[in-house]
Amino acid sequence: MPSFDIVSEFDSHEVTNAVDQANREVSTRFDFKGSNAQFEQQEDSIVMKAESAFQLQQMLPMLYAKMTKRGIDIGCMESGNPQTTGRTAQQTITLKQGLETPVAKKIVKLIKDKKLKVQAAIQGDKVRVTGKKRDDLQQVMKILKEEELGQPLQFNNFRD
Known part of the structure; x- marks a missing residue:
């Protein structure tokens, strides 16, 4: 029958590749020079770290573009609210699977x-x-x- x-579901290896590519782009972009902006992949989430909430807003479309190019549907991503503490800001993006x-x-x-x-x-x-x-x-x-x-x-x- x-x-x-x-x-x-999504391919976690492709997520790792997309995060690496996004980190590379952040490190080479002129408007992010000298800032410690980066993406960190954890178990089922990605943490974006930057100096301001404005930079986080610029980093999110970069990550979405890299995910889409790697064949990952961005519908499985749920972004949280940015938290600013002192001189740094961070935002957690949860990856939903199942x-x-x-x-x-x-x-x-x-x-x-x-x-x-x-x-x-x-x-x-x-x-x-x-x-x-x-x-x-x-x-x-x-x-x-x-x-x-x-x-x-x-x-x-x-x-x-």
Whole structure:
């Protein structure tokens, strides 16, 4: 029976490459000369450090551009509020991976509302969709691509 999984994930190695490229660009840009502006990657977040909140505002589009060039959907990034302490400012950007339960339930409800001949089941941080026909599964993919769920989705583990 054909099936596929709906997931929301990113390649952490590509995130590392994008952060390295953004650090390189910050170090070579004229308006950042002499400042200690940098990006630091942690487990599931990126911390931007600069001398002012204005520099943080300039650094964020740089990071987004590098992520997009590396094939990472910026919808998985959630930026926090900048905090200024004395002479430094920093901002944390959280990277979301995996489908949260409310989003997974919304996906299952959306699939059931379309009355297609497929079954959707939540399995941890992914949703498995099974059906008798490949065409039905492809139609589910098309529906989910058109829908705005607030999180980037990928379809993998397609089996015939």
